[in-house]
């Protein structure tokens with residue numbers, strides 16, 4: 001039966017160099033459950049390598065966790081790809097990895113890129129710098145997400161950097177978006193006043209959490225979903241029924 005739920009489709013783990021070490025699989029899932037979230041997505045910069053561990057913890061504790069990625073395109077636009085399965089996300093990862101320049105990370109400057117297992121044990125680090133642009137444009141990235149069965153969401157569109165609006169001032173004709181995400185610092189009302197031309201898309205707000213306290217708050221909308229799953233989320237976003245997304 002359909003029910004009103006809150007979801008968070010933009011959460012970084014400690015694998016993102018800019019995220020805190022406390023962003024471990026167990027901490028993220030437990031905090032999401034304390035917040036009452038029914039679906040979360042793990043979206044590290046240009047990688048899905050920690051998603052499996054968070055998914056495993058979600059299975060143990062009863063939370064739907066989707067594999068995702070925050071891709072930084074050639075234009076320095078951040079796009080979220082949210083995938084139904086780890087297999088599809090992994091195939092998409094291969095595309096991104098083959099277009100990510102082989103520059104090393106400098107942890108002392110950018111931060112550590114830590115891999116965790118599903119018991120919260122650090123099991124290594126990623127050597128290649130994750131926080132950089134892939135050699136693909138927004139339309140190419142959007143097409144690749146769709147080709148791997150994913151949903152494409154323009155991240156924090158109202159931000160002054162790394163957003164579709166800051167970099168391109170518009171949605172390119174060849175980019176199919178399933179939703180746009182408002183930065184949590186802006187209210188839905190203010191967003192619509194300022195960016196009315198984007199109101200034709202489903203509007204979401206997620207945390208873009210880099211530390212656990214980012215997950216706390218009432219900024220997320222309520223979604224009327226048939227169940228806590230990727231399929232139900234996709235059905236809602238494709239339904240064109242804005243009355244099923246409510247900001248309070």
Ligand SMILES: [Zn+2]
Nearest residue numbers: 070078155162
């Ligand atoms: Zn971003």
Ligand SMILES: [Zn+2]
Nearest residue numbers: 010012070208
């Ligand atoms: Zn982010």
